[in-house]
Amino acid sequence: MALSVIWVCCRLIQEALFKPPLERGRLPCRNGLVYRRGMSKSPATAPHLHRTGQNDREQPLGARALTLIRGDILALRLAPGEATSERLLEAAYGVSRTPIRQALAELIREGLVVRAERGYAIAPFDLRQLEEIFEYREVVETAAIRMACGRATPAELDALQEAVDRSLGDSTPESWFAAGLDVHVWLAELSHNRFLRDAVQDCVNRTIRARWLVASSPPARAAAHREHNAMIALVRQGDAEAAAEAVRRHTRDVRTQVMQALEASRRLFGARGFVSGDSAA
Ligand SMILES: [Zn+2]
Numbered sequence: 681m682a683l684s685v686i687w688v689c690c691r692l693i694q695e696a697l698f699k700p701p702l703e704r705g706r707l708p709c710r711n712g713l714v715y716r717r718g719m720s721k722s723p724a725t726a727p728h729l730h731r732t733g734q735n736d737r738e739q740p741l742g743a744r745a746l747t748l749i750r751g752d753i754l755a756l757r758l759a760p761g762e763a764t765s766e767r768l769l770e771a772a773y774g775v776s777r778t779p780i781r782q783a784l785a786e787l788i789r790e791g792l793v794v795r796a797e798r799g800y801a802i803a804p805f806d807l808r809q810l811e812e813i814f815e816y817r818e819v820v821e822t823a824a825i826r827m828a829c830g831r832a833t834p835a836e837l838d839a840l841q842e843a844v845d846r847s848l849g850d851s852t853p854e855s856w857f858a859a860g861l862d863v864h865v866w867l868a869e870l871s872h873n874r875f876l877r878d879a880v881q882d883c884v885n886r887t888i889r890a891r892w893l894v895a896s897s898p899p900a901r902a903a904a905h906r907e908h909n910a911m912i913a914l915v916r917q918g919d920a921e922a923a924a925e926a927v928r929r930h931t932r933d934v935r936t937q938v939m940q941a942l943e944a945s946r947r948l949f950g951a952r953g954f955v956s957g958d959s960a961a
Pocket residue numbers: 863864904908930934
């Protein structure tokens with residue numbers, strides 16, 4: 681009985697997540713966390729994972745597998761540190777070996793999957809790496825917003841503002857990723873420097889799971905929305921100093937919230953969900 685209730689809940693969440701972006705509403709659970717340990721061991725016991733379906737047919741198989749697996753990792757349905765293999769993923773997603781390999785290669789590049797002794801594992805949260813990424817983000821984002829102050833056009837800022845307002849009710853990590861709607865990447869794009877934009881995108885990709893622990897709370901999303909609006913307004917005014925300071929404060933606040941949320945999630949994900957690696961060689 682309990683299992684069937686859980687299965688129905690998972691189906692509802694799955695349907696909510698994979699509607700087209702404009703139809704997609706909020707997750708039917710308060711904090712967005714739908715992960716349950718041990719549910720993805722085999723396809724028969726993994727009803728929460730996204731199997732390929734009729735609606736996905738227009739994408740090539742490798743890209744489709746990538747989208748589905750990435751979505752499950754970002755929404756923490758595949759837990760940090762969880763072991764997996766090509767065979768398990770093939771069965772769970774109903775896709776053959778070659779597309780799964782292609783998807784895994786990309787997920788390794790994105791830092792979401794790591795090679796393990798036997799096969800692969802969903803990348804654990806690397807606390808040391810996260811600290812370094814937040815330091816790096818502060819440097820590249822403040823540089824980018826300073827340049828944006830002199831280069832962004834009113835039309836570009838209008839488009840960003842509109843997208844930011846529209847995305848307030850859109851509360852899935854997949855939607856951020858799929859739509860590229862992250863305000864930080866968009867702001868960096870307004871620097872008109874593609875290397876700064878790519879650097880911010882890379883930081884966002886590598887912190888999105890941890891950020892989701894915070895951003896899944898409506899008050900946290902509302903606070904971020906206010907701060908994002910303030911940054912856009914400062915770019916519009918061309919006030920580079922104030923804009924850089926606003927980004928610095930926002931990045932530090934988000935870092936603090938993320939680290940607190942990770943501490944609080946230690947029991948949920950267990951020891952294998954976390955590593956604290958040395959600085960990258
Ligand atoms: Zn933000």
